[in-house]
Amino acid sequence: MEAPPGFTQDFKEKEVCRLKKSLYGLKQSPRAWFGRFTLAMRKYGYKQSNSDHTLFLKRRNGLITCLIIYVDDMIITGNDKGEMEQLRQNLFAEFEMKDLGRLKYFLGIDVLRSKQGIFICQKKYILDLLAETGMMDCKPIETPMMTNHKLHMEIKAKLADKERYQRLVGKLIYLSHTRPDIAYVVGVVSQFMHEPQAAHMEAVIRIIRYLKGTSNHGVLYKSNGNLEIQAYTDADWAGDKGNRRSTSGYFTLVGGNLVTWRSKKQKVVALSSAEAEFRGIARGLAEILWINKLLTELGLPPKGTSRMMCDNKAAIQISENPVQHDRTKHVEIDRHFIKEKLEAGIIELPFVQSEDQLADILTKAVNGRIFNHCLGKLSFGDPTTQLEGEC
CATH class of the missing domain: 3.30.310 (TATA-Binding Protein)
Known part of the structure; x- marks a missing residue:
């Protein structure tokens, strides 16, 4: 490297510095x-x-x-x-x-403590995003995406600003680290980063409008006296209108606290809803095994069987039935992977109806285990009674 200003008189012609750091x-x-x-x-x-x-x-x-x-x-x-x-x-x-x-702010994440537990959110990050996009005074919206959306690549559709789109989606991806409620919608809009269209940009703007009204939301971690591991898995069959691939998702709880979540489009086309759910179970199982390994390293090895909730009886029967099925040849590795962990007693697969699964999730949300309004309004009071009126 060249000598910095002020040191040139000590260097001879063609002499340079040697970089050590x-x-x-x-x-x-x-x-x-x-x-x-x-x-x-x-x-x-x-x-x-x-x-x-x-x-x-x-x-x-x-x-x-x-x-x-x-x-x-x-x-x-x-x-x-x-x-x-x-x-x-x-x-x-x-x-x-x-x-x-003491930890208060780390990489854009606010860390708040109260008698209820530890609450993490990204309110400042959201406010900075709203200021950058000029949407501080925009009208909030109640949902991050329309129900049964049909976002896909349209032929000869109007294109959006690619650079701006990629910058906004990148910020939303980081924001989903504390906002599981936008994990799915962010996964959808991130599929069009290479060539965003006007409809895709409108979907991103809708997510930002949703964040405007929910900037105080985050995740609450509290002591519930146990380290029981639970996972919920689900999948939509052929949900992508463009290539008919399914999207599977899961989230895991340790001791009643939400720790990991993911929504991702599958790499291959599923031939049935059972196959789509089956692939989702395999990904959720891999996450449970990782959490088990991490807890063991921390000196807190799991004592019981982890429960992974699924709402598809066919997928559960395929996992538990040792007989080779012709219709599962293409997912044979996943089938053996799940069956091995079932026989070892690492997991169990109880059947939960979609309605019951949703009710259970909402109950935990109302009890302050998953989502909560932070910064004074609800987080430091009794979340059960205060949320009843709003629900």
Whole structure:
């Protein structure tokens, strides 16, 4: 690199600087930084998690300390106060950094604490998005997308601003980290990033209008005295009007708290509704196994069988029946994968009707377990009584 201003008089002709720190401006900068940080954490006696490589764990005298890092922002937690203080001192000596105290704001996520539990939301992120799009004074809307939408690539349709569309959808994808209610609709609009049309842009604007009226929504985490793992899976058969692929989704709860959720269009066309549900069960099962592994590494191994709710009897029967069916040849690997975990007692597949499943989800929402209005209006009162009137 060339010598910076003020040092040129000490350099001879054709002499340059040799760069020793590869932190900024290079493609391998993140890899170099994370490798350097990992070596430091191992030197302090921390073990890198196999479930999440950005998570570092250390056990001492029956206590545990956890550190999770995203680029150069990190969170330290645990029940070993002495080790946490020692880790801070080690990091200060090794790197140039500062302690911001108790976690309040992290990567655009607000963290609020009350007697009910810990509430996370992205209100500031939503307000910044509304200001950027000039929609601070827009009229809110009650739903993020029309029921039975028919979004697809139309022939010779009017095109939208591609750059603006990609920027808005990218922000919505990050926003869905604390907003499971928009996970499906964001997954739909993100399918048209390569060539957005006017109808797709209108769908994105509708999502932003929905966020205008629900900027205080987020996820509440509370202690319910158990770590029981539950999962709900569902799929729509041939829901995509363009290529007739199905969309499957799931969300998982640990101890009654919502921890992961996903909505994703399947890679192949399902020949029946049972097949679409079956593929959704396989993806939900993979998520349960990952959560089991992560809890085990944290020293909290699951004690019982995880329950995965499904509303399709045919998919459950295929999973439990050991007889080879001709109609399941193309999903044979998924079938054996699910059957193996059923026989091992890792999961069970109770049948739940769609209406009962929805009622159960709404009950948990009203009780403040999944969604809640934050920042004064509802989150710090009794959510059950206060939400009854609004519902």
